[in-house]
Amino acid sequence: MADKFREWLSRRRKKFVARFEKIREINRKYAKPRITMTPAVKFALLMLRIYLLLLVGLLFYKFITLIR
Amino acid sequence: MNFWARLYYRYRRYLKSMKLFATIAGPGIIVMVADNDAGGIATYAATGAKYGYGLVWFLVILGPIAYFVQEMTVRLGAVTKRGHAEAIFDAFGSFWGWFSLLDLALTDLLTLITEFIGMTAAMSIFHIPPIVTVIGVFILMGIMVLQGRYWTWEKIAMVFCLVNLIYIPCAFMVHFSVGTVLKQGIIPRFPGGFNNQIFFFLMANIGTTITPWMVFFQQSSVVDKNLQEKDIPWEQIDTAVGSVLTVLVAFFIIIVTATVLKGQDIESAAQASHALMGINKYVGAFVAIGLFDAGFLGAICISLASSWAMGEVFGWAHSLNNKVKEAPWFYLFYFSTLVIAGTVVLIPGAPLVLITLFVQVIAVTLLPAALVFLILLLNQEELMGKYKNSLFQNVATTIIVIGIIILSTLYGVSALFPNIFK
Numbered sequence: 001m002a003d004k005f006r007e008w009l010s011r012r013r014k015k016f017v018a019r020f021e022k023i024r025e026i027n028r029k030y031a032k033p034r035i036t037m038t039p040a041v042k043f044a045l046l047m048l049r050i051y052l053l054l055l056v057g058l059l060f061y062k063f064i065t066l067i068r
Numbered sequence: 069m070n071f072w073a074r075l076y077y078r079y080r081r082y083l084k085s086m087k088l089f090a091t092i093a094g095p096g097i098i099v100m101v102a103d104n105d106a107g108g109i110a111t112y113a114a115t116g117a118k119y120g121y122g123l124v125w126f127l128v129i130l131g132p133i134a135y136f137v138q139e140m141t142v143r144l145g146a147v148t149k150r151g152h153a154e155a156i157f158d159a160f161g162s163f164w165g166w167f168s169l170l171d172l173a174l175t176d177l178l179t180l181i182t183e184f185i186g187m188t189a190a191m192s193i194f195h196i197p198p199i200v201t202v203i204g205v206f207i208l209m210g211i212m213v214l215q216g217r218y219w220t221w222e223k224i225a226m227v228f229c230l231v232n233l234i235y236i237p238c239a240f241m242v243h244f245s246v247g248t249v250l251k252q253g254i255i256p257r258f259p260g261g262f263n264n265q266i267f268f269f270l271m272a273n274i275g276t277t278i279t280p281w282m283v284f285f286q287q288s289s290v291v292d293k294n295l296q297e298k299d300i301p302w303e304q305i306d307t308a309v310g311s312v313l314t315v316l317v318a319f320f321i322i323i324v325t326a327t328v329l330k331g332q333d334i335e336s337a338a339q340a341s342h343a344l345m346g347i348n349k350y351v352g353a354f355v356a357i358g359l360f361d362a363g364f365l366g367a368i369c370i371s372l373a374s375s376w377a378m379g380e381v382f383g384w385a386h387s388l389n390n391k392v393k394e395a396p397w398f399y400l401f402y403f404s405t406l407v408i409a410g411t412v413v414l415i416p417g418a419p420l421v422l423i424t425l426f427v428q429v430i431a432v433t434l435l436p437a438a439l440v441f442l443i444l445l446l447n448q449e450e451l452m453g454k455y456k457n458s459l460f461q462n463v464a465t466t467i468i469v470i471g472i473i474i475l476s477t478l479y480g481v482s483a484l485f486p487n488i489f490k
Contacts, residue, residue: 026162026381033161035448044440045160055433055477062484 092302093309094222095289096142098369099282100134100310101229104317105366106186107179107424108276109337109359112318115269116325117334119260124253126270127318130277133468135311137278138286140442140465142303143455145290152287153377156441159448164437169381171434176281176374178427180409183370185420186363188413189338193345193356201360202410209368209406213399218292218388225368229313231361235320238354244327271479278472280434281373283442288376292387297455321358324351337362367406375402432480439469 035041104112115123141152148155153172157165187205188198212224258266286307295303325340328347334340337359345352372388378401379386385395392399412418443465446457457465 022382026157026165030157030162030165033159033164035159035444036450040447041444044444045164048437048440051436051473051477052433055480058481058484059429 089302089305092295092299093306094226095286095293095295096138096303096305096307097229097310097313098222098225098365099138099286099289100307100314101232101317102285102362102365102369103134103277103279103282103314104232104321104362105179105276105370106183106337106359106363107366107427108318109186109321109362110335110340111272111276112321113325113329113337113340113355114334115273116322117329117332117340118269119266120326120330121249121253121322122257122259123266123269123273124249124319124322125256126273127315127322130273130318131311131315133274133472134277134314135308136461136465136468137439137442137472138282138307138311139304140446140457140461141283141287142290142295142307143300143452144442144445145287146295146297146300146303147452147455149291150287151291151376151380152284152438152442154380155287155445156438157381159445159451160441164441165381168434168437168441169377171430171437172280172284172377173374175427175430175434176370177405177409178423178430179279179281180367180370180405181412181420181423182427183363183367184409184413185424186337187360187367189336190341190356190360190363193338193341193352198414202414205364205367206403206406206410208364209371210403212368213372213388213402214392216389216391221388222293225365228361228365228368232317232358232365233313234354234358234361235317235324238351238358239320239323239327241348241351241354242324242327244323249323268479268482271475271482274472274475275428275431275479278435278439278476280431280438281370283438284377285369285373288373288380292376292389300455324355367409371402371405374405375399426483428483429480432477435476436469436473439472443469 144155145151150158153165153169156168184202184205188201191201192198212221215221260266290303324344325334328351329340329343332343334343337355341352341355341359343352344355375398376386378384379395379398382397384397386398387395390398412423413420443457443462446452446465447462449456
């Protein structure tokens with residue numbers, strides 16, 4: 001009984017993992033950015049990261065103040 | 069060659085050019101007119117009612133801004149034959165790719181809900197229940213995409229773009245004074261002085277001018293239409309015509325509400341339509357038709373922008389030239405977003421106001437990334453060749469993008485903290 005359950009669970013797990021195979025494939029395909037990393041590109045990407053962090057921080061702050 | 073022969077030659081050449089333009093035109097006009105979606109119409113109606121003709125001059129700035137940004141997507145799409153989502157994955161890697169794709173899907177879904185809010189509100193003026201409107205929209209949008217040709221879809225969409233011009237006769241029906249518009253609206257000034265409230269309205273107008281889905285939509289549209297590098301000049305003209313039309317429509321909406329509803333606090337286009345019904349039922353009805361059309365145009369473009377982006381990244385067949393059997397995932401995603409958005413609007417007590425505010429916040433997380441990536445990609449010589457940005461284009465687009473980012477971010481922040489600009 002336990003073996004059958006384990007087998008069933010294993011089959012399910014494989015199916016579940018297979019669903020994410022496409023995402024892994026995309027991640028592999030685009031693993032390395034193809035753009036030439038000039039100082040301007042690096043600076044722009046850094047600024048975008050900072051901008052997003054600030055926005056997420058603001059959203060988090062709003063969420064906390066709403067809960068309170 | 070005698071005079072008549074030369075004249076005939078010029079006429080034939082002109083006719084040929086017009087035919088070529090009619091074939092290539094589409095993505096630019098559609099995206100620009102759809103830019104005046106339900107949210108945009110509400111913003112312009114509120115601006116006119118609040119400040120009269122005083123901010124008409126500001127609209128003139130919005131046209132070139134929209135043109136400069138959208139024109140970049142034309143070149144990028146025609147040269148790389150890739151949509152913006154795929155281009156971001158390829159150039160900046162999977163982190164920025166997933167961020168853009170998922171943020172786009174979420175932003176588009178929320179914006180789609182606001183389009184359905186606009187359409188149901190517009191039709192309720194004619195006593196049509198929301199469920200009938202939603203089902204009618206599903207059927208109409210289904211017919212548009214399932215006929216299996218991009219060309220046909222585009223031409224039907226162009227007809228809806230023409231309907232958007234309904235605000236022009238509206239303005240003439242309210243008998244506005246050209247002299248007063250010129251006197252009060254052409255010279256740049258801030259009615260009542262520059263204060264937090266007027267700043268909020270300026271941000272709202274800018275916020276509706278460039279949205280993330282527009283960038284993704286036009287680039288994918290250029291790719292689906294299979295436009296080539298030689299078509300770029302025509303597509304640039306198409307985009308320029310579209311930017312003129314978008315400003316024209318915005319201008320006449322402001323004229324209508326400024327002439328008849330000045331001094332009233334208008335929060336939605338449906339509210340403006342209701343108020344206008346009491347003054348002139350034809351103008352009220354026209355505004356409601358215009359609002360429905362704006363929501364519909366927004367919905368057809370937004371749902372396609374996400375579906376194209378998903379198709380590009382996941383490798384699904386993703387052309388409107390494909391039949392359902394050939395591109396099942398593309399159409400499944402397209403109809404799923406429609407069904408979700410339409411159903412949300414029909415749920416009694418759904419937090420629609422919260423969703424409308426949330427759209428602004430989510431959109432500003434994606435907009436800077438989409439625009440910055442656009443400029444960076446347009447500067448890659450190995451990718452763009454002779455179509456890369458010139459110095460003038462770089463200076464102009466960088467100033468525009470920085471301005472848009474600052475103003476739309478402040479607009480998004482004002483949605484989070486409503487009292488910040490009051």
